[in-house]
Amino acid sequence: MVMVDDIPFTPQITTTKPLSLLGHGITDIEIHFLQIKFTAIGVYIDPVIVTHLQKWKGKSGTELAEDDDFFDCVISAPVDKYLRIVVIKEIKGSQYGVQLESSVRDRLAADDKYEEEEEAALEQIVEFFQSKYFKKDSVLTFSFPAASNIVEI
Secondary structure (H helix, E strand, O other): EEOOEEEEOEEEEOOOOEEEEEEEEEEEEEEEOOEEEEEEEEEEEOOOHHHOOHHHHOOOHHHOOOOHHHHHHHHHHHHHOOEEEEOOOOHHHHHHHHHHHHHHHHHHHHHOOOOHHHHOOOOOOOOHOOOOEOOOOOOOEEEEEEOOOEEEO
């Protein structure tokens, strides 16, 4: 069991197949000069992804964290990916949706991949979260099936 800010993440989960915990962390936001932790995140990926990452074998975690090509390869690898997000601090769905939209938009814009289609998709995400409210320990999951271009929330 991996603990992320007192929140347990199992080393493996099973969706349509077993996925391994390959990364974890927290998200936070600065409010009035205070850093507030609001979610813990576990990143689960089909272990077969290692066949797509041979180029980075032997690299340190620090080297991988600084390598945009590594992240591009992880994201584009044709394997199942799954995010398990656990709420640490209560948050309105509208706030969460706007923060998610802003983060994704900024990342896409930086890579010159933010077009009308992406804008429309992000608007749908914001709309989806608009009426939600996440109490402490609420769980959100994002599933990225290998055989689909659609994210399941």
